[in-house]
Amino acid sequence: MRGIVMAAPGDVRVEEREDPKIIKPTDAIIRLTATCICGSDLWPYRGVEPVNHTPMGHEYVGVVEEIGDEVKTLKVGDFVVGSFVISDNTCEICQAGYQSRCVHAEFVSQTIGTQAERARIPFADGTLVATPGHPAPDLIPSLLAASDVLGTGWFAAVAAEAGPGKTVAVVGDGAVGLMGVLAARQLGAERIIAMSRHADRQALAREYGATDIVEARGDEGVARIKQLTNGLGAHSVIEAVGTHESMMQAIRATRPGGHVGFVGVAHEGVSLPADELFFSEVHLHGGPAPVRRFLPHLIQLIWDRKINPGKVFDLTLPLAEASEGYKAMHERRAIKVLLSL
Amino acid sequence: MRGIVMAAPGDVRVEEREDPKIIKPTDAIIRLTATCICGSDLWPYRGVEPVNHTPMGHEYVGVVEEIGDEVKTLKVGDFVVGSFVISDNTCEICQAGYQSRCVHAEFVSQTIGTQAERARIPFADGTLVATPGHPAPDLIPSLLAASDVLGTGWFAAVAAEAGPGKTVAVVGDGAVGLMGVLAARQLGAERIIAMSRHADRQALAREYGATDIVEARGDEGVARIKQLTNGLGAHSVIEAVGTHESMMQAIRATRPGGHVGFVGVAHEGVSLPADELFFSEVHLHGGPAPVRRFLPHLIQLIWDRKINPGKVFDLTLPLAEASEGYKAMHERRAIKVLLSL
Numbered sequence: 240m241r242g243i244v245m246a247a248p249g250d251v252r253v254e255e256r257e258d259p260k261i262i263k264p265t266d267a268i269i270r271l272t273a274t275c276i277c278g279s280d281l282w283p284y285r286g287v288e289p290v291n292h293t294p295m296g297h298e299y300v301g302v303v304e305e306i307g308d309e310v311k312t313l314k315v316g317d318f319v320v321g322s323f324v325i326s327d328n329t330c331e332i333c334q335a336g337y338q339s340r341c342v343h344a345e346f347v348s349q350t351i352g353t354q355a356e357r358a359r360i361p362f363a364d365g366t367l368v369a370t371p372g373h374p375a376p377d378l379i380p381s382l383l384a385a386s387d388v389l390g391t392g393w394f395a396a397v398a399a400e401a402g403p404g405k406t407v408a409v410v411g412d413g414a415v416g417l418m419g420v421l422a423a424r425q426l427g428a429e430r431i432i433a434m435s436r437h438a439d440r441q442a443l444a445r446e447y448g449a450t451d452i453v454e455a456r457g458d459e460g461v462a463r464i465k466q467l468t469n470g471l472g473a474h475s476v477i478e479a480v481g482t483h484e485s486m487m488q489a490i491r492a493t494r495p496g497g498h499v500g501f502v503g504v505a506h507e508g509v510s511l512p513a514d515e516l517f518f519s520e521v522h523l524h525g526g527p528a529p530v531r532r533f534l535p536h537l538i539q540l541i542w543d544r545k546i547n548p549g550k551v552f553d554l555t556l557p558l559a560e561a562s563e564g565y566k567a568m569h570e571r572r573a574i575k576v577l578l579s580l
Numbered sequence: 581m582r583g584i585v586m587a588a589p590g591d592v593r594v595e596e597r598e599d600p601k602i603i604k605p606t607d608a609i610i611r612l613t614a615t616c617i618c619g620s621d622l623w624p625y626r627g628v629e630p631v632n633h634t635p636m637g638h639e640y641v642g643v644v645e646e647i648g649d650e651v652k653t654l655k656v657g658d659f660v661v662g663s664f665v666i667s668d669n670t671c672e673i674c675q676a677g678y679q680s681r682c683v684h685a686e687f688v689s690q691t692i693g694t695q696a697e698r699a700r701i702p703f704a705d706g707t708l709v710a711t712p713g714h715p716a717p718d719l720i721p722s723l724l725a726a727s728d729v730l731g732t733g734w735f736a737a738v739a740a741e742a743g744p745g746k747t748v749a750v751v752g753d754g755a756v757g758l759m760g761v762l763a764a765r766q767l768g769a770e771r772i773i774a775m776s777r778h779a780d781r782q783a784l785a786r787e788y789g790a791t792d793i794v795e796a797r798g799d800e801g802v803a804r805i806k807q808l809t810n811g812l813g814a815h816s817v818i819e820a821v822g823t824h825e826s827m828m829q830a831i832r833a834t835r836p837g838g839h840v841g842f843v844g845v846a847h848e849g850v851s852l853p854a855d856e857l858f859f860s861e862v863h864l865h866g867g868p869a870p871v872r873r874f875l876p877h878l879i880q881l882i883w884d885r886k887i888n889p890g891k892v893f894d895l896t897l898p899l900a901e902a903s904e905g906y907k908a909m910h911e912r913r914a915i916k917v918l919l920s921l
Contacts, residue, residue, distance in 0.1 A: 340836030495681030513846035520867035
């Protein structure tokens with residue numbers, strides 16, 4: 240079968256590799272219907288993270304082709320959406336809603352690579368969720384978004400305690416930030432301030448529910464958020480970038496007692512000043528999103544056409560042209576690229 | 581009147597200063613019944629924080645001597661307990677429970693100094709709480725503890741979401757850590773692990789409700805907490821020290837999805853690695869405790885003799901001997917020193 244590897248930073252290739260096989264009785268083999276390129280895939284592309292002939296991809300929807308003997312909730316032919324982290328969904332950590340830190344957690348991106356025609360998914364019952372039936376083609380992008388960016392933006396909004404009566408600010412206008420806007424709206428937030436400098440992303444943010452746009456960043460951006468909130472700061476701030484600057488912007492834009500939900504992948508060397516965190520008196524929570532917690536609800540919202548997260552994909556290419564997709568995202572010509580199969 | 585100043589690091593003196601007067605109509609003047617020395621007073625004592633003839637003290641109980649025209653909830657003669665942060669208790673931040681970050685917040689330690697015979701308390705209605713009557717003498721130490729260490733330990737336990745079914749670990753065996761143990765017990769925690777190497781503090785921790793003692797620190801201490809919790813870590817961890825080491829010990833001892841309540845005053849230069857915080861997936865919340873939020877409840881618990889936080893004072897000295905009190909705490913001969921008037 241064909242799959243995408245990154246041979247070296249900036250060097251994305253299609254390779255022929257062996258078809259995956261069932262190894263453990265809890266595995267499933269899926270045939271991918273669609274996959275995509277994540278903002279986090281750009282870190283190795285840009286040489287910020289090491290990469291060496293690495294199978295790429297961790298977002299996926301597809302059809303179950305084969306199941307191990309112990310798989311109980313899925314059958315061959317089911318259309319499924321999976322999380323970017325493998326989880327058993329039964330351990331104490333999963334049951335508390337943190338499937339991304341399951342005692343059996345495994346990152347799909349590091350070992351499996353779903354920018355490919357097929358994939359072996361361990362702990363299939365705990366990782367995959369079947370849709371109510373085979374989806375109409377126009378639902379595929381939205382279901383694919385649920386696999387990571389929607390689930391991640393949703394987790395950020397939940398971690399930031401977005402809800403009725405709340406003012407929510409969103410730092411980062413990439414796909415995850417935009418999904419954070421959508422999630423905050425669905426969770427009932429009163430006011431949603433998207434921090435963005437790009438006209439196309441601002442438009443999509445407004446479509447997803449943003450009530451205000453702030454173009455300023457850093458200290459100036461924080462001052463603007465305070466102006467909009469009686470000098471107090473937002474109740475809830477979603478951080479969807481992962482740099483020191485964006486983290487500090489999020490913390491400083493939050494009122495005392497407010498909540499920061501941070502899902503931008505923080506990189507080695509980024510540190511936070513404990514004294515400022517102490518005196519800010521905010522709540523800080525984030526990390527790799529436990530997408531599996533939210534998948535059943537998100538699938539239903541998509542199935543019922545109550546949300547349309549798939550609009551975040553503004554470029555679709557065949558899998559074979561993945562290299563062009565990476566380039567487009569790297570050059571910010573695309574927010575997010577769907578790879579069709 | 582007499583008051584304590586720190587002339588320079590390690591140099592604590594009694595000075596004569598002018599009696600405080602009502603300045604604003606929301607002020608009250610109180611005559612101190614008891615005050616005490618805080619662990620945070622040792623930072624300038626040790627030269628870690630700048631000090632220059634600074635009036636000391638921020639914990640206090642006393643009797644109202646005079647009130648401004650706009651004070652409504654207090655009358656002359658009331659016995660009161662106050663928070664170490666001035667608050668109006670009416671602004672949006674106070675109403676959300678964060679009186680320590682009130683829009684009119686002022687630290688008692690930096691401007692007022694309650695290691696003295698009298699003190700002017702701004703926003704008296706919002707800062708002070710009257711007890712149901714004049715307390716029996718044996719209740720004074722406990723009411724004084726409510727002013728800071730009990731309120732702070734309580735906030736840490738609430739921030740760490742200590743409660744029924746939870747395993748709570750406490751990093752730090754000073755007065756605040758011990759109060760964290762007491763609070764976790766009152767909040768219904770199932771198991772409370774005190775991290776302590778001092779026999780006297782271990783004994784008090786057990787008396788306050790600790791079910792387990794861990795003497796190991798750092799990585800070894802974290803490993804021990806994991807051993808005691810099926811390899812997962814504690815649900816709730818109270819951090820009551822404020823160093824990089826203690827913060828990392830607290831974060832690493834917490835299970836994914838668990839809660840760290842940190843109240844050890846973090847000092848400049850202490851930083852936290854954002855990537856580890858991200859992948860740890862813990863909730864982090866802390867800061868200067870909004871003691872005012874908890875005071876009515878804590879006073880009632882003390883009044884009804886349901887808790888005895890005053891046992892944390894293991895040395896009582898007259899105000900004039902404050903210098904010896906600082907020395908005893910600095911040398912760890914005393915956990916916490918009460919200064920009587």
